Amino acid sequence: MPLIDSYNRTIDYLRVSVTDRCNFRCVYCMPEEGAPVAPRDEILTYEELERLIRIAIELGMTKIRLTGGEPLIRKDILTLVQKIGAIPGLQDLSITTNGYLLSRYASDFAKAGMNRVNVSLDTLHPDRFTRIARRGNLDEVLAGIYAAQEAGLTPVKINCVAMRGWNDDEVVEFAKWTLEQPFDVRFIELMPINWSKGDDSMNSYYALSAPQGYQPNQKIQLYADTDAKSFHSAFRMKDTNLQAGQLDARELRRAFISAQEIRKRIEALLGAMEPAEVVTNGPAQSFRLPGALGTVGFISQITNDMCVNCNRLRLTADGYLRPCLMADGEVDLRSLLRSGASDDEIAERFRVTVYHKPKEHRLEDGQAPVGRNMSQLGG
Ligand code: SAM
Ligand code: SF4
Numbered sequence: 585m586p587l588i589d590s591y592n593r594t595i596d597y598l599r600v601s602v603t604d605r606c607n608f609r610c611v612y613c614m615p616e617e618g619a620p621v622a623p624r625d626e627i628l629t630y631e632e633l634e635r636l637i638r639i640a641i642e643l644g645m646t647k648i649r650l651t652g653g654e655p656l657i658r659k660d661i662l663t664l665v666q667k668i669g670a671i672p673g674l675q676d677l678s679i680t681t682n683g684y685l686l687s688r689y690a691s692d693f694a695k696a697g698m699n700r701v702n703v704s705l706d707t708l709h710p711d712r713f714t715r716i717a718r719r720g721n722l723d724e725v726l727a728g729i730y731a732a733q734e735a736g737l738t739p740v741k742i743n744c745v746a747m748r749g750w751n752d753d754e755v756v757e758f759a760k761w762t763l764e765q766p767f768d769v770r771f772i773e774l775m776p777i778n779w780s781k782g783d784d785s786m787n788s789y790y791a792l793s794a795p796q797g798y799q800p801n802q803k804i805q806l807y808a809d810t811d812a813k814s815f816h817s818a819f820r821m822k823d824t825n826l827q828a829g830q831l832d833a834r835e836l837r838r839a840f841i842s843a844q845e846i847r848k849r850i851e852a853l854l855g856a857m858e859p860a861e862v863v864t865n866g867p868a869q870s871f872r873l874p875g876a877l878g879t880v881g882f883i884s885q886i887t888n889d890m891c892v893n894c895n896r897l898r899l900t901a902d903g904y905l906r907p908c909l910m911a912d913g914e915v916d917l918r919s920l921l922r923s924g925a926s927d928d929e930i931a932e933r934f935r936v937t938v939y940h941k942p943k944e945h946r947l948e949d950g951q952a953p954v955g956r957n958m959s960q961l962g963g
């Protein structure tokens with residue numbers, strides 16, 4: 585019996601952040617120094633992660649994606665991949681990585697049952713790479729991408745966050761790459777994580793929505809099995825994590841560029857693209873240039889609301905289950921795990937979280953999640 589939320593969406597996809605640390609410092613994601621990270625004892629162990637993922641799969645989840653921070657910097661990450669790859673019922677195991685360490689892992693990941701990888705890459709120019717990611721280097725990331733291709737972790741998806749004034753003049757170059765390589769290049773709209781930082785006119789939305797059909801005087805079952813403390817407050821962390829070297833609200837808004845504009849720019853130079861079917865492309869809308877081996881996709885969660893098809897939950901590295909990327913509400917699984925709860929009790933908390941998954945984000949009303957950085961949420 586799959587997990588179904590209050591809006592009849594099947595929730596079969598869990599994105600698991602395995603660390604909030606990273607070896608890069610992308611300007612839109614992390615500050616240059618003093619990145620917010622949880623104390624190590626708050627990070628879930630591999631045994632805890634394996635248990636939660638097994639329970640999620642028993643509840644009907646079929647797709648697991650590992651993310652971070654940078655998942656490949658977590659010690660013995662291959663061991664975790666092997667453990668998860670062996671869980672019965674899992675249909676699709678993937679990872680999102682910055683690619684810097686991928687060439688050393690790709691082949692072993694494939695052997696451990698991993699199906700695919702997404703590699704984040706925002707520029708094809710070494711000097712810009714240094715300006716945007718501020719660590720690592722382009723050659724290593726490209727080596728990782730080709731190693732993944734070679735290992736059969738396909739289709740390799742390349743996630744590019746397009747930003748005006750930073751890399752928007754490269755969108756055609758990225759699209760041209762798909763003429764010769766079977767990559768799925770996807771342009772991601774810059775998301776308003778922390779947009780309210782430095783701009784008080786934007787509010788944070790704290791709560792998850794009430795269930796459909798809720799009457800004002802009805803005793804709400806929201807988190808009936810949790811308590812106020814286990815409903816993680818965004819405000820606990822508010823104002824603590826925008827530090828020097830991370831783009832602030834105004835800079836992010838200035839850099840925002842819509843998927844529509846990117847598509848127009850590509851088509852103006854390379855001709856019209858045909859819609860393409862990419863089975864594993866989730867919310868991306870995909871297209872193909874005539875004769876291309878790969879595809880060009882757009883993840884336009886800002887300008888084109890994709891909530892109606894949302895099928896996912898997120899698990900943070902410190903053990904909170906988050907039903908919506910754009911709403912700061914989260915449910916504590918770590919305390920439950922560490923207090924000796926049974927599998928059934930944990931499963932019930934998954935169900936409650938799914939039941940209260942918000943219908944949609946409220947970005948147009950000024951919603952801006954501020955509780956955590958994207959590096960803490962996993963993207
Ligand atoms: N470190 C890995 C990586 O970069 O692929 C995994 C974690 S990263 C947080 C996951 C994705 O989130 C990356 O593709 C990154 O570009 C994207 N991301 C981070 N901050 C973002 C933002 N403000 N808007 C849009 N995408 C963002
Ligand atoms: Fe690290 Fe990924 Fe964030 Fe870049 S986007 S700083 S690689 S977590």
